Amino acid sequence: xxxxxxxxxxxxxxxxxxxxxxxxxxxxxxxxxxxxxxxxxxxxxxxxxxxxxxxxxxxxxxxxxxxxxxxxxxxxxxxxxxxxxxxxxxxxxxxxxxxxxxxxxxxxxxxxxxxxxxxxxxxxxxxxxxxxxxxxxxxxxxxxxxxxxxxxxxxxxxxxxxxxxxxxxxxxxxxxxxxxxxxxxxxxxxxxxxxxxxxxxxxxxxxxxxxxxxxxxxxxxxxxxxxxxxxxxxxxx
Numbered sequence: 001x002x003x004x005x006x007x008x009x010x011x012x013x014x015x016x017x018x019x020x021x022x023x024x025x026x027x028x029x030x031x032x033x034x035x036x037x038x039x040x041x042x043x044x045x046x047x048x049x050x051x052x053x054x055x056x057x058x059x060x061x062x063x064x065x066x067x068x069x070x071x072x073x074x075x076x077x078x079x080x081x082x083x084x085x086x087x088x089x090x091x092x093x094x095x096x097x098x099x100x101x102x103x104x105x106x107x108x109x110x111x112x113x114x115x116x117x118x119x120x121x122x123x124x125x126x127x128x129x130x131x132x133x134x135x136x137x138x139x140x141x142x143x144x145x146x147x148x149x150x151x152x153x154x155x156x157x158x159x160x161x162x163x164x165x166x167x168x169x170x171x172x173x174x175x176x177x178x179x180x181x182x183x184x185x186x187x188x189x190x191x192x193x194x195x196x197x198x199x200x201x202x203x204x205x206x207x208x209x210x211x212x213x214x215x216x217x218x219x220x221x222x223x224x225x226x227x228x229x230x231x232x233x234x235x236x237x
Contacts, residue, residue, distance in 0.1 A: 005030040005187050006051075006082070006156050007063040013050040020046040021211045026204075028156065033182060034189045035202030035219065037231055042208040044191040045087060048158050052077055052084050064156070078108050081155035085162055089145040091133040097144050098129040101151050108152025112184070118147035121177055139170030146174070150181065157181070159190045163197070175201065195227055209233045 004027035014020040021043045028034045038044050049055045051062055052074050059070035064082060072080055092100050101115040119126030122143040133141055142162055149157050159178075163171040178201060182188060192198040198205070199219055207215040207230040215222065215230035 002030060003066055004028055005065060006189070007066075008047075008051065009061055009063070011047070011050060011057060011061045013046060013055050013057055015046075015055070019211070021050065024206075024208070024211075024213055026206050026213070026216055028187055028189060029203065030187055031182060031185050032187055032203040033178070033201055034187075035198035035205045036189060036191045036208065037193065037195060037198055037205065037227065038208035039193070039231060041210070043211040044208055045160060046211075047208070048084055048086075048160050048189075048191065051158065052082070078104075078152045078154065081109065082158070083108070083149045083152050083154040083156075084158040085145050085149045085160060087161040087164060089141050091141055091144055091148070093133045096130055096132055097125050097136070100133060100144055101147055104148040105151040108154070111153025113150045113153050115147070115151060118150055121150075121180060122147060137170075139166050139174065142166060142170075142174055143177075146177070146181075150186075154186065156187045156189070159188060161191055161193070163192065163194060171197075195224060195231060199224060199227065207231055 006028040009025050011024040012019065012021055024047060036044055036047065046055065050057045053072060054074050057070050060068040062069050064080060098115060101118060124140060125143055125147060128136060133144060162174055175197060190198060190201065202219045204217065205219050205222060206213060207227060214233065215227065
């Protein structure tokens with residue numbers, strides 16, 4: 001079996017005196033999708049912030065391509081090859097679609113992903129590339145946020161609740177793009193509350209309950225009933 005591209009080992013983290021994660025461990029295989037599920041407050045966003053260096057993490061708790069990255073600052077992660085699509089999108093709202101993408105490209109790595117390729121993935125963004133982010137719908141803004149991550153030419157993308165607040169038809173459009181992204185060789189960790197959706201997309205799964213790993217393994221190993229039970233901290237019937 002090939003070595004994982006991203007490994008988390010015994011990750012414990014939190015906010016000041018409040019501990020939100022407890023001994024979390026998992027591996028992300030190259031060119032695969034790891035789904036992370038859990039209820040509100042389970043520690044999903046804390047996990048991403050810890051991986052990205054936005055919260056303290058021990059030097060050897062997170063490894064990328066076999067090398068510990070606990071010393072890497074958050075502003076250096078894109079150059080390393082790991083980027084995040086944050087909850088709430090957090091675009092530069094006064095800038096156009098194209099300007100948002102160009103800024104990300106300038107701070108990422110060289111590679112095949114460019115604004116033009118993002119427009120191929122999301123044609124509506126090509127039509128609206130001169131418009132400010134504030135003039136876009138929520139779904140279109142989410143597409144820009146995904147495109148912004150891609151033009152940094154990462155090896156790993158962390159997707160944090162990308163369906164949150166979007167209409168179901170828009171969510172379908174956004175999720176339809178993810179397999180196309182993975183086909184290019186990018187690996188992904190997807191935080192999602194929708195159990196059905198994540199089971200269809202992910203190769204492997206982690207379920208968090210109050211900061212602890214309640215379930216972990218290949219997606220094919222679990223039934224929806226098992227994952228749902230773990231999600232709510234219950235034993236499956």
